[in-house]
Amino acid sequence: MNVLLGVGGGIAAYKSAELARALMERGLRVQVVLTDAAQRFITPLTFAALTGRKVITNLFATASSEETLSSAIEHISVAQDNDVMVVAPATADLLARLAYGHADDFLTTTYLAFTGPVVLAPAMNSNMWAHPATQENLNILRKRGHVIVEPEDGLLACGMTGPGRLAETNQIADVVASLGLTSSPVKASKDLDGETVLITAGPTQEPLDPVRFISNRSSGKMGYALAEAAGERGARVVLISGPVHLPAPPGVTLIRVHTAIEMRNAVFEHLAEATIIVKSAAVADYHLSRVPQHKVKKTATRMSLELDPTPDILAELGQKKGDRLLIGFAAETENLTEGARSKLKSKNCDMVVANLVGQDGTGFESDENEAVLVLSTGETIPLQRAPKREMADRIFDQVMKLRLALHAAQ
Numbered sequence: 001m002n003v004l005l006g007v008g009g010g011i012a013a014y015k016s017a018e019l020a021r022a023l024m025e026r027g028l029r030v031q032v033v034l035t036d037a038a039q040r041f042i043t044p045l046t047f048a049a050l051t052g053r054k055v056i057t058n059l060f061a062t063a064s065s066e067e068t069l070s071s072a073i074e075h076i077s078v079a080q081d082n083d084v085m086v087v088a089p090a091t092a093d094l095l096a097r098l099a100y101g102h103a104d105d106f107l108t109t110t111y112l113a114f115t116g117p118v119v120l121a122p123a124m125n126s127n128m129w130a131h132p133a134t135q136e137n138l139n140i141l142r143k144r145g146h147v148i149v150e151p152e153d154g155l156l157a158c159g160m161t162g163p164g165r166l167a168e169t170n171q172i173a174d175v176v177a178s179l180g181l182t183s184s185p186v187k188a189s190k191d192l193d194g195e196t197v198l199i200t201a202g203p204t205q206e207p208l209d210p211v212r213f214i215s216n217r218s219s220g221k222m223g224y225a226l227a228e229a230a231g232e233r234g235a236r237v238v239l240i241s242g243p244v245h246l247p248a249p250p251g252v253t254l255i256r257v258h259t260a261i262e263m264r265n266a267v268f269e270h271l272a273e274a275t276i277i278v279k280s281a282a283v284a285d286y287h288l289s290r291v292p293q294h295k296v297k298k299t300a301t302r303m304s305l306e307l308d309p310t311p312d313i314l315a316e317l318g319q320k321k322g323d324r325l326l327i328g329f330a331a332e333t334e335n336l337t338e339g340a341r342s343k344l345k346s347k348n349c350d351m352v353v354a355n356l357v358g359q360d361g362t363g364f365e366s367d368e369n370e371a372v373l374v375l376s377t378g379e380t381i382p383l384q385r386a387p388k389r390e391m392a393d394r395i396f397d398q399v400m401k402l403r404l405a406l407h408a409a410q
């Protein structure tokens, strides 16, 4: 697989040399493009020596008319010859130019001509990172489907401490390598075209009285990433979401609910039209079946709650799914694969996405996740830690493989 490594002009540019090496260690061919600003921090020679290839530095060569002609169209061939584009460090200026489609140097021009997956690894001062202008540009780039490998917290070159340090080069290289695996022509050709994907996301809230509720930890990010991915791959998407602080992904039909019972009713209202169901919601297992009409007054004595089980939506779907593909989630704190396999069987799922929860950096509120996919075919597929949007694509890659396998078995 061929990777285009674009290097922006920041202090972290020296780490891109490590990144070039890490990409090559993963068996990838690396073509480096340096912006003018990058060349103030690191020389083309470093990358040429590491990659054994010519390093591209500018849009218009000046040496001879022949060179000028070949370099004038080179950005098109570079765009066509590479499978994944990664920009590291992506400076605030570069993010702005990419977001707004500027084409004033080789890297930005190639970006516009490039149709494959794009990975951006920002690095900058933490105030620049937090600035609304930068965050809005990042949102534009995320909506475009690009993978953002978020910077780390730490001591920055400017002396400040905070977010802005380029992510670990091995982490960036892993994301690029995994994207290459999933960026099959099938995905580019909208492999979910014709499917209706019903997704549940977020927690449910079960009222105890008019001012209190019990709920589960869940940000909804994984479910929303799944909805976005399914939509981009051509599916019609119905997203049934518990209370979360996330905007509706573009083109998705969003139905907001609060309780497990409301979620169950919404799911069965839309079951007939669904061909794939993904149950990523963290549904509360217990509720008060009769909620007091008035606020329960505080007393000095211990109180206990008598809770009843909520309907198990996934288990009911397992009984009524017909030939639809049913994907459940399992949040476990131990015995991940065994727990997931027993849920797969007991709830009659085709696949269970199992997350080990209670670790740092993945799960609940995090932008990243790591999981094991347990399939009804008997396969167990580990998914390395990756941004949730990327994880969503890997899950749908397996869903579509499963669909083909189940068809073939019929």
Ligand code: CTP
Binding pocket: 260, 279, 280, 281, 282, 283, 284, 285, 310, 311, 312, 313, 314, 315, 327, 328, 329, 330, 331, 332, 343
């Ligand atoms: N689920 C559901 N309805 C419920 C509870 C869970 O549809 N009332 C679904 C979740 O959306 C998820 C799957 O079941 O897809 C597994 O959820 P999880 O909380 O891991 O498991 P539980 O079945 O609740 O079992 P336990 O809490 O004992 O692990």
